[in-house]
Amino acid sequence: MMSRIQKGVIAGFAATVAVSLLEVANLYFGPWAANFPRLLSVMLQTPDVIAVGWTAFVLVGTFVLGPLFGILCPRLPTDTPESKGILFAVGAFIVIGLTVAPLAGMVGERPVGLFFMRAGFGTLAWMIATHAVFGVVLGNVYGHLVGRDWRPEHPARDHIHLAH
Numbered sequence: 001m002m003s004r005i006q007k008g009v010i011a012g013f014a015a016t017v018a019v020s021l022l023e024v025a026n027l028y029f030g031p032w033a034a035n036f037p038r039l040l041s042v043m044l045q046t047p048d049v050i051a052v053g054w055t056a057f058v059l060v061g062t063f064v065l066g067p068l069f070g071i072l073c074p075r076l077p078t079d080t081p082e083s084k085g086i087l088f089a090v091g092a093f094i095v096i097g098l099t100v101a102p103l104a105g106m107v108g109e110r111p112v113g114l115f116f117m118r119a120g121f122g123t124l125a126w127m128i129a130t131h132a133v134f135g136v137v138l139g140n141v142y143g144h145l146v147g148r149d150w151r152p153e154h155p156a157r158d159h160i161h162l163a164h
Contacts, residue, residue: 005070009067011066019036019133068088069084081139082136097116
């Protein structure tokens with residue numbers, strides 16, 4: 001039997017793969033916004049080595065955010081695993097945007113700034129959207145691994161008798 005942390009690792013990996021597909025599409029068919037792995041490589045002071053950003057992206061999504069979600073999921077105040085995932089992932093983005101991003105490296109000649117805003121508003125919108133996708137996949141996979149019916153119960157429906 002897997003622990004919540006192990007289930008979180010699996011869900012985190014699945015969510016990271018899903019967002020990676022979006023980031024690859026952004027890289028090859030866009031760019032619609034600054035690529036998050038690219039921003040991570042900038043934050044890690046290796047702006048010319050995007051592989052560092054991709055590695056950090058996969059490691060953090062899988063081994064930090066996934067297990068943390070596994071621990072926090074039962075305590076999050078929503079009803080469905082997907083909404084819990086969105087709340088968690090967008091919350092993680094807010095924490096990163098307020099703490100790590102302002103202290104991080106440079107985009108071109110400018111610091112990344114609060115919520116990565118120096119990379120442009122499109123990047124902020126892209127980050128929120130991809131974090132929401134990350135959260136939906138994270139919550140969905142975790143919910144399936146837990147194997148519980150996360151949907152709210154409606155006892156009133158059990159007592160409804162339809163007329164024929």
